[in-house]
Amino acid sequence: EEYEKVINDLVRARAAFENVDSKVFRNIQREVEQQIHNLRTLFRQRLTEFPSSIDDQKLFIRYLHSLDPRADPAWDCIIHQKAALIDVLRSCVVDPKQQLVQPNELKLHIHDQATSLVDQACDVLTTAFPDLWYLIQLYQKKKLYPLSEKSDEIDRTYMHKAPEFLALTKEIIQTFISVVRLNLLNRSALSKSDMVSSQEGDLYSNADETYQRVKSLPHCIQNCRLCVLHLVSLDIPADFKQDLQQLMFDLRLECFKVIMDHACLGKYQ
Template sequence: HEIKLHTHDQATAMVDQACDVLTTAFPDLWYLMQLYLRKKLYPLSEKSEEIDRTYMHKAPEFLALTKDIIQTFISVVRLNLLSRSTMTKSDTTSSQDDDLYTNADETYQRVKTLPHCVQNCRLCVLHLVSLDIQADFKKDLQQLMFDLRLECFIVIMDHACLEVSRLNTQETWELEYDEQLGSHTKLPNLFHDMIVTKTNIIQENVLSVNVAKGERKFFEDKEATKQAAIAVYRLLGDFASVFQMLIKDCSSSSSNSIEPLSSSTIMINSSEHLSKTMCLIIILNNFAYTRRFILPRLKKIFLNYGFRGMDRVYDETEIIYKRVDEQLLDTVQNEYLRPFLHRLESRMYAGRFDWATHIRVISVKDYVKHIILDLARVHAEIYSISSQLVFIVLSRILSTLVNELAKLYSNINQFSKAGSMQACLDLIALQECLGRCMETETSNKLKELITQIPDAAEHIKSKALTDMLNVFLKQMQPYSIAFRDVTQ
């Protein structure tokens, strides 16, 4: 019969039929051949030289028949279960990742049938190699099984990558609390559980072996080890991409940058309303939770199953996760900064204020108060999700704000005596209230900015400035007290 490539269901049926024939009918034929070759088919009384010659004459034919049957079985299995992936890859010049997502339907179909076929073929091959067939036949059958196991591994991992890459659609925004890292959603654990399920399937269909019957341990093969490392790298990378997609979806939702921070675009689930910035912080904390807890747990699982080269894979993955972490932080920072930067200059010069003509310093200007109050609101929102993110986000916001203040002050051509004192008071007030939330570099830059104000040394020593500063700090204490507990 001509061997043809069939659809998935037809291919499964064809392979099952071939396995059934080889498991049930072939052993009987084999035992019959053995009786013939041992000259036990005829009664002893009928033996003759002619019969002996007949026995010997047919031996090569039986050997050829056995080889033909086994090779036909191998061809049927390879064509229906292995050639499909070879054809797919040879028909395109795109990358492996592109292949995966372009042929998603193919992967979803194959993952439903291939593990079943592998198990069926395995039982068949184990039965065949238990017969006293020639060593080269056994070798061909065992190679077939290893190739099937490798193909099954790749298909299962491809399917896992596809499932992981779509996890962003399963974000519910329902929060769970973790004592060590604050609030996070179920998404990181969903990823973890998905990988655990896949590795269990791989263990059952690929990794478990019967060494006594000649089955090779999966990770003793270089190609298998390589494919496993590639698959883990892609899995972890795809989950990092999920966070990028969530951030992109969140950032692209309509919002007015000049609206108050807490009334940004609302993302809704069944139980609560979350501000846009709150969603961004949740995404950021989910990512931190994944890096700190989920990835190490998965590494331990991979190692327990015998995966090799995981240290190198995780080192390479860390590069991806650091880059994504920076992207997430930039997005969060920019979202919080938008209203600050939009209003900073207009608030500084509210009421037609002029540094050159200012004649009397009464208290810290309102633009400084707004910075502190707005940052207190940012602090509260971040702290409600994770205290560990507070310094990370606030320090980045303040770094940009201090740079922006430096630009604004560099554009001031002239200060009156009161104007320079006002500038010193404003900047020192910022330093006193928010210094604990600044990186050393930011704090030093702010101090340097103060020293560049005309007569700064004189103003800093003046009792009038000190008194006004103390009054301001006391007034702002209910708002600034939260910043005192901020730690790096």
């Protein structure tokens, strides 16, 4: 409320002094513009915070639009939140090639790290994506800004940005899928190729690694499943749902293979 009072006073002062040709009034006008600039800088900084709640985003978007109706702070917020979310997701990856040069003890540590990073990716996506998705829906339905006389121009702008919303949503979901695959699926392929190239006597030397995956994969699958169910409940496009469902199928298949590998290792040891 305090911000709203300040904004209203500044906007009224700007309008009052806009057409007044006086040195004193021009000095006052410069002071008003400086205060407006300071507030805009503050509100933009608040919009770049990640994660942030949808209520805070809507509030600062409204403030910024009041200070400058020509700007599009909602679009800026969407782009920034998307970039920040993808950066966090991309940080949740263990380099699978580390397994090929590490002793067994460190490989087990990498498995633990991968499990933790998948949990982190699920948590951040479940927390941040719904608010971003809701903000996108509000933007597309034109509910973030007051109605304008330039409705035709605004309609063209919104129609032009519709494919961009689809693209950024796809990028987020595909990044999440890639993170999970790199941590839980691609790593197993590298381990198997490494195992095949080893000596016959070392064929079952990774029993500890297999046992650890038997313990960790069901946990990861459960977290991924809850995350995917949460995303699907947001009514995302059908193509994205299929990609997520394929991920879950591949995870379950990998879990089955690991359980079978573990059973075989137990038989031959």
